[in-house]
Amino acid sequence: MQFNNFFLNTYVIFNKKYQERLISVYGYCDKQGYGFIKSINDELNLSNNVKIINYDLKYPSSYIFVNQFHEIKDYQYLILLNYYETNDLNKDFKKLKSYESCRLYKKR
Amino acid sequence: MIEIIASLLQFVIFILFFFLFHKFYNKNLFNVNSNTIFQTFSINIIIFLNILLFFSFFNINSNIIYYFILILSFFNLKNFNFLKKELIIFYFFFIINIIFFISIVHNPILGWDGQAVWYPKVYNFFYGGNFFTLADSHYAEYPHLGSFLWFFFWKNSFLQLEYFGRLTFVFIYFVSIFLYFGMENKNYKNILILFFMIFLTYDKDLFAGYQEVLIFSLINIFMYFYISLKKKNFFFLIISILICNSVIWIKNEGVFFIIPITFLFLVSLSIDKIYKKMFLFFIILILIIRVSLSLEMMGDFRWQGEGYSANSLLIQMIKYDLYLDKVYLILKHFIISFFKYPIWLITFVLLFFRYSKLKDISYKNFIVVVIYLLIFNFTVFFASSANLEWHLAVALDRLNYIASAYLFFFVYINLTAVKFGNYDI
Numbered sequence: 001m002q003f004n005n006f007f008l009n010t011y012v013i014f015n016k017k018y019q020e021r022l023i024s025v026y027g028y029c030d031k032q033g034y035g036f037i038k039s040i041n042d043e044l045n046l047s048n049n050v051k052i053i054n055y056d057l058k059y060p061s062s063y064i065f066v067n068q069f070h071e072i073k074d075y076q077y078l079i080l081l082n083y084y085e086t087n088d089l090n091k092d093f094k095k096l097k098s099y100e101s102c103r104l105y106k107k108r
Numbered sequence: 109m110i111e112i113i114a115s116l117l118q119f120v121i122f123i124l125f126f127f128l129f130h131k132f133y134n135k136n137l138f139n140v141n142s143n144t145i146f147q148t149f150s151i152n153i154i155i156f157l158n159i160l161l162f163f164s165f166f167n168i169n170s171n172i173i174y175y176f177i178l179i180l181s182f183f184n185l186k187n188f189n190f191l192k193k194e195l196i197i198f199y200f201f202f203i204i205n206i207i208f209f210i211s212i213v214h215n216p217i218l219g220w221d222g223q224a225v226w227y228p229k230v231y232n233f234f235y236g237g238n239f240f241t242l243a244d245s246h247y248a249e250y251p252h253l254g255s256f257l258w259f260f261f262w263k264n265s266f267l268q269l270e271y272f273g274r275l276t277f278v279f280i281y282f283v284s285i286f287l288y289f290g291m292e293n294k295n296y297k298n299i300l301i302l303f304f305m306i307f308l309t310y311d312k313d314l315f316a317g318y319q320e321v322l323i324f325s326l327i328n329i330f331m332y333f334y335i336s337l338k339k340k341n342f343f344f345l346i347i348s349i350l351i352c353n354s355v356i357w358i359k360n361e362g363v364f365f366i367i368p369i370t371f372l373f374l375v376s377l378s379i380d381k382i383y384k385k386m387f388l389f390f391i392i393l394i395l396i397i398r399v400s401l402s403l404e405m406m407g408d409f410r411w412q413g414e415g416y417s418a419n420s421l422l423i424q425m426i427k428y429d430l431y432l433d434k435v436y437l438i439l440k441h442f443i444i445s446f447f448k449y450p451i452w453l454i455t456f457v458l459l460f461f462r463y464s465k466l467k468d469i470s471y472k473n474f475i476v477v478v479i480y481l482l483i484f485n486f487t488v489f490f491a492s493s494a495n496l497e498w499h500l501a502v503a504l505d506r507l508n509y510i511a512s513a514y515l516f517f518f519v520y521i522n523l524t525a526v527k528f529g530n531y532d533i
Contacts, residue, residue, distance in 0.1 A: 009215075018269060
């Protein structure tokens, strides 16, 4: 039990909801940006309408969070994760939201 | 709180599901007095996987199958008298399942392949798709049985959270381990060795949506029946075919990992020739069905993407100048992998100290299986057209993990010094 952190795990399950635990493992704006993408997806339906670029290459793509399992050519929204540059993208895109290293753009 | 209660209920559901058929084999078939609940669970798991496989080709509402089995299992409750006979071992089984269930509930992360390959298939089933609607998905050439099992218990769980489907993998894994406990006439000292075996073979990362643990468990179950059945009759034939059929629909590599099963079946002295012929016939049949249905679904034949196409294999074979570098790199990663899964190291040590057994046919056969597994895993990377360093880092451990299922019984019976009937190794 101790080896598996059983008591700590139980305590965390009691005190953190499922969504919070998902944010802990997939990150809000870091790692795979689960929290950021989820908050946007609750407002706008991103499925089959988004391109997600994660600048930290050690993580799998984050399309799973919007139930879109591959890149598509025609999309309205663009999400950048772990993007630390200050300059914005070209004028084809309008910035809708920005939080720490995450950006949400919409095609003009 | 609610998730913990739901996890406990999920355990009860697994018990009900996998105790459904419990009176269809004779305990006198076994070498040792070992008619345990885990034999019943494991046989039910194998049957259940094949039933699920069948339904995955049709658009049938999974709720119907789920509640049908659940209602049937309630009629079965009166047969749960095993709890009296095997209470202590069942208690251990329950505790250890719950500990590892909680570990997944706490950290419900999916690994790379879990997210990229297997979860999209689960999602397809979750939203009403079947095997044939996987055609448009990425990695359509990867089989789907593990994903269908995951979907089935996710869709029908109390809270409908994704990880409930993956708890099944934990349950099946522990059934395949506890199965061996019955071999030594309930000597509870050996439970410590059982826990040591769990320590050797449990890898938390493999429960993050990967399928290897399912194949590991199925092979482990096969090896148990192989060594513990006195007379390998029609019952063993059916069990072996059902296991092979499940394995080839869980991962593409499964086709190569059933070769040792086929070999052991064909060389066994306690199997009648007629059963051997029937086994070969059915193995060929299930392979033909597997290829035909995949062709029907995809429209063409693909195998693990472009990495192992005939063209790519040929190019890799003629690159003679890279042979030495490749061999060095692969061997280096093999050694690292053996330390990650030390069951391999223990096997090598035991094999060395048991060399006096070299004349025994069962020992020889075991050596042949180990050599095959090493050669197969080596060839996978030697023929790979991907970046070799990367490929070895992400895939070799998992292949060696599956292969270690063939070593489990050998290490266990040597550590416990179990004598079981006419099988000695």
